[in-house]
Amino acid sequence: MLHLVIAEAELELVPKAILDHPAIVNHARRRGKRPDEILLDGTYHHAAIKKLPDGERRGRPDIVHVCLLNALESIANKEGLLRVYVHTRNDEVIYIKPETRIPRNYNRFVGLMESLFKNRAVPRDLELLRIEEKSLEELVEELNPDGVFVMHENGEPAKPSEFGKTLSELREPTVIVGGFPHGDFRAEPPGKKISLYNAPLMAWTVVNEVIISFEHWIL
Numbered sequence: 001m002l003h004l005v006i007a008e009a010e011l012e013l014v015p016k017a018i019l020d021h022p023a024i025v026n027h028a029r030r031r032g033k034r035p036d037e038i039l040l041d042g043t044y045h046h047a048a049i050k051k052l053p054d055g056e057r058r059g060r061p062d063i064v065h066v067c068l069l070n071a072l073e074s075i076a077n078k079e080g081l082l083r084v085y086v087h088t089r090n091d092e093v094i095y096i097k098p099e100t101r102i103p104r105n106y107n108r109f110v111g112l113m114e115s116l117f118k119n120r121a122v123p124r125d126l127e128l129l130r131i132e133e134k135s136l137e138e139l140v141e142e143l144n145p146d147g148v149f150v151m152h153e154n155g156e157p158a159k160p161s162e163f164g165k166t167l168s169e170l171r172e173p174t175v176i177v178g179g180f181p182h183g184d185f186r187a188e189p190p191g192k193k194i195s196l197y198n199a200p201l202m203a204w205t206v207v208n209e210v211i212i213s214f215e216h217w218i219l
């Protein structure tokens with residue numbers, strides 16, 4: 001079983017500091033929601049995000065959306081060999097049941113995440129998704145893996161196929177992929193750093209490479 005963590009994901013509700021910025025207020029009004037109920041989104045809130053610390057990398061729910069579509073629709077997940085988690089910049093962890101069908105439509109995905117932040121679990125009866133306050137270290141400790149790997153462009157070089165073999169030889173490895181668009185992890189994540197390519201890749205590409213390389217050895 002492979003545990004895949006999208007870490008330090010840029011997924012958050014609009015922070016207090018910019019709740020009354022016109023870009024936020026207008027977007028919330030158009031959506032019929034309160035400013036504190038909507039996800040921070042760089043596409044719509046660019047002018048407001050610039051004022052926040054780390055503004056150039058925040059408000060990227062789209063990265064989580066594409067990573068989750070790829071991971072949850074993978075063969076490894078259909079075969080019950082994958083568990084996926086999202087850790088956010090505010091130290092929350094989203095637990096996702098493998099049978100969850102993530103909406104293909106981005107606006108519906110955003111609505112689902114907003115409902116998750118509000119209700120802490122969705123849907124109420126099945127709890128396919130639930131969110132808890134938890135650091136990345138606490139999550140990794142809880143998963144109790146026999147190997148922890150951090151995908152990193154400056155890590156030890158490994159071909160995806162070699163790395164897949166390493167994963168397949170472990171009982172419950174954990175792989176951490178950064179869910180942010182630029183720069184490095186803000187806090188050093190636990191685990192051995194691995195680079196799959198000699199240039200930066202998008203998070204969803206790394207998610208795909210890891211899962212497919214793992215499948216190659218395990219199926």
Ligand SMILES: C[S@@+](CC[C@H](N)C(=O)[O-])C[C@H]1O[C@@H](n2cnc3c(N)ncnc32)[C@H](O)[C@@H]1O
Pocket residue numbers: 150151152153176177178179180181182183184185194195196197198199200201202203206
């Ligand atoms: C878009 S990258 C992060 C930003 C990247 N450091 C940059 O400035 O372009 C998202 C994540 O993909 C993974 N990643 C990116 N390039 C990689 C590589 N060459 N090998 C392994 N993982 C990589 C890392 O986990 C990284 O945190």
